[in-house]
Amino acid sequence: MIKAKLGPNRDSSQFPDVRRDRLNGNVARRTALTSGYIWDEELKGFALRHTATGRKSWIVQYRHRQDVRRITLGTFPMMKAHDARAEARRILASAALDGLPTRRAQEPADAALRFADYVPIFWAHYTHHWKPSTQRANRHYIQNHFIPAFGERAIASLTRPDIVAWRDGMARREGAFNRAIPVLSVMLGYAETLGYRPHGSNPCKGIARYKRLLKERYLSAREYQRLGAVLLEWAATRPIAIAAIWLLIYLGARKGEILALRWEWIGETYIDLPDSKTGPKRLYLNRQSASVLAGLGRQSGGRVLGATFGPRQLDNAWVEIRSAAGIPDVRLHDLRHSFASVAIGHGISLSKVGGLLGHALPETTVRYAHLADDMIGEAASRVSGSMARALGLVP
Template sequence: MGSPDGYLLSDSDPENRPQDAESNASRLRLSGQVARRNEKGVARLYWDDLLPGFGLRVYATGTKRWIVQLRQRGVSRRITLGGPAHLNAGDARRAARGLLAKNALDGVPQRPARPLRSEPKFTDYIEEFWRDYARHWKRSTQQRNRTAIEKTLKPWFGRYRLASINRAHILEWKDSLHERQGVFNRALPVLAVMLGYAEGLGHRAKGSNPCRGIPRYKRQLPERYLTAKEYRRLAQALADREADWPDAVAAIRLLIYTGARRSEITSLHWEWIEPPYAHLPDSKTGPRRLYLNRQALAVLEARKRPEAGQGPILATRSGRVRALEHGWPILRRMAAIPDVRLHDLRHSFASVGIMDGISLARVGKLLGHVLPETTARYAHLADAAIADAAERVSGSIAAALGLRP
């Protein structure tokens, strides 16, 4: 049975309470560390020593659930908030405190809640939201978010009234996408924006956005860096097919030399070029300057510049460089690097810079990162470079001391 807040009611009937858990009850400060304990074989109950009624149930199977126990009109009820995998200790404590506070005010006269302006279904709200909000996104963001709405959000939430969507629905949806974690991570921010905007329109109560505090899946992002031998094989493949796909080859070379995003290269215009920079009026992170080293400038100088000195540098169709989409899979097979994506050229650019001793901050500027934490994914490369330098220094000192390095 569900509670009005979207949580699950459990143990309202004493027969449903596992007695072994009750007999193994203890009181301590509940935290993430307690929730991560590996406990199996014995059912337990942990009650928080700071917030009465807030607890953690551990089943004999090792499964754990945050719970809150309260008395409603003389009947003791135990409400399941969720598992530690989807609800951290802080969020569980806040949810428990909210339910306990609400229960304490049960029966006390309250100011009537402001009625919602309307109660549309999620499906009906999509077009209203899109008409108002989508114009503030870039074209690529519009395409990505529309796909998330139509293929991920609408099939799951379309049956619900907009005002009824709660945290339990979000967690259930998250569980359904356990095998497609990237899909959930991309769609969650879109849903959060949609429900937040619905509050402003009066379709939901103010401050009721259930996406708040829902963690994304932690994923191991793919890391693929080209070696020196792989760079040489790719250079040969590009030279062999340059006559067939001149625009695609030029685009790939610019990606290699600049570390730029694919969209930043495929949209380049002649009027933006002021060596040693390309002044991009727009990018994923807004306007920025793209540094053009002499190798990148050489690629541009080999192109035929129109007399007017304006227009796109690479021939494109619908924003895509001709032959790049089907040419890259062939080129990487020719170079014996079938697992390398075009975006991996950007990662490899960063890798080479860091291994050559360039700081993370400067690499971030070259890549056009706005936030330092975006560049932090390459921190382990910087650590490896420092460790290698330490080995070389210690080797030189050992040689000077007449010791075997």
């Protein structure tokens, strides 16, 4: 939800292409793709804003003391007309009561609001916190898991037994439950903020996730040799895909980071990514990765792998390459795991490995702790063997 403070003298009559209508879904769909506002003829302050690019947003405008304020409720068609109208009515009512004494509520506002009706309200308010890829994933969880399970239930009525029962029903989809439960927790927590649930009533808190074995695959030295031979052999026919894979191998980066890489982010010794899964991130250039970039022909701007090369092209190439290298079970992300494995094998500490991989939290790097333990165990065996030989206990 975006708020704008327009100042004391701005009103709807000052905007171009202003007209009034009874706002509904049909009006929103028929609106011509020119910039302007359509103000609702029934609910004063409720409007549909449309731009020349085709973007359409529901807004509500009201006076707060000496200022005129405008709030963007959500975009069409993600937010339906009746949901936008209900939210605008709520905001206008709240603004009208501003400064007046009110009786303390004894129960959450609109305690009968259904979960399915809460979804567009939550989406309009909260999703600007998420990146587009996260929005797509979370929309899937909402549509395919939450609404079928809780859609007809009042948002205020959901309890811990309801969440436990849903968890038990997801026993055969453990991974999906583990990824979805944090999203549901955010939704119910935000419902408390909006007054749809009592404060401190989030039933998702303390719900245990399923314990799962992480699928990790590390390349051996021999597998690295076979992969390297295939990459060299295919370099002439698949130059962009091969360059992307070399960068994944040498930098330990995520696939999306390499696909989005731009020339202006690359310096002499670092690659400074303005955004990544964990926020701004620095990749450390080495001689091998710098050589790969040089082979692509450095430009002043634009994407390193070109404007048309994307995930599908890389994934399709990798399926063929890994098959030719005799490693059909290796995923592109396993190249990142293998990078960490090689680093630990060379005595690099877990904290430094986390820095190389760009982990935001130390706990993320702990998944590689067993590799460090194995290396320390081997070192201990070599030390004890040398001592035994020095004591004459072994030949």
